[in-house]
Amino acid sequence: MHAMQYEITLPADYDMGIIRKRVADKGHLLDAHPGLGLKVYLVRERGQDGSPVNQYAPFYLWRTAEGMNSFLWGPGxxxxxxxxxxxxxxxxxxxxxxxxxxxxxxxADPTTATRDTVRLPEAVDPAEAVERALAELPADPALHTAAVAVDPSRWELLRLALWRGPAPQDAPGIRYQVLHLSRPELDRLPTGRHW
Incomplete structure (x- = not known):
């Protein structure tokens, strides 16, 4: 599994209705994309849920590198x-x-998401940090999907959680609204530890 995200920060006075329309018009285009576990169309709006910015920030869980490559080098x-x-x-x-x-x-599809990233200090064993993050995945009935991933070039640990309804107040990280969920191969992504 590969996790991927890009963030497009928009002007403070940007009409986020433009992004909502874009997702409403085009979100379905990846609903059957080969190799894609899920794409969650995320937004943050300035002044909501503590966000200082307007941002469009789609997040992906890829089942295959080929699927990810075909998206990155393709028309979308x-x-x-x-x-x-x-x-x-x-x-x-x-x-x-x-x-x-x-x-x-x-x-029900998720309506909110949280994303938390932390740098792993030099003294921290990465395998132990990943095991701990997996053990700490929320056991909340409103949880849709949760993922743990690592960027070994920066030793950054990522936790993403998708929620049906508002994210719990104690959920760490940045809070997003979910505009759409494409999940063509979500059921084919293995659960549990990935090694």
């Missing part, structure tokens, strides 16, 4: 780059995945 990412400029694409190696009661078998 080209179109986004033509409209907003080419963003930096962050990439993490998948380390674990869990589904909550609202996950793969659940009927």
């Amino acid at each position: 990412f080209r179109g986004l780059s033509a409209d907003f400029g080419r963003p930096v694409v962050h990439h993490w190696l998948g380390s674990g995945l869990a589904h909550g009661g609202a996950g793969v078998a659940g009927e």
Whole structure:
């Protein structure tokens, strides 16, 4: 599994209705993309949930590198780059995945998400940090899906959680609204530890 995200920070007075319309018009285009576990169309709006910015920040869990490559070198990412400029694409190696009661078998799509990233200090054993993060995945009935991933070039640990309804107040990290979920191969991503 590969985790990927890019963030497009928009002006403070940007009409976020433009992003909502873009997702409403084009979000379904990846609903059957080969190799894609899920794409969650995330936004932050200035002044909501503590966000200091307006931001469009899609997040992906890829089942295959081929699926990720076909997206990055294909028309969808080209179109986004033509409209907003080419963003930096962050990439993490998948380390674990869990589904909550609202996950793969659940009927309701997530409406909010949290993303937490932490640098792993030199003295911290990365394997132990990943094991701890996996053990700490929330056991909340509103949890849809949670993932743990690591960027070994920066030794950054990422935790993403998708929630049906508002994210719990104690959930760490940045809070997002979910505009759409594409999940063509979510049920094919392995759960638990990925090594």
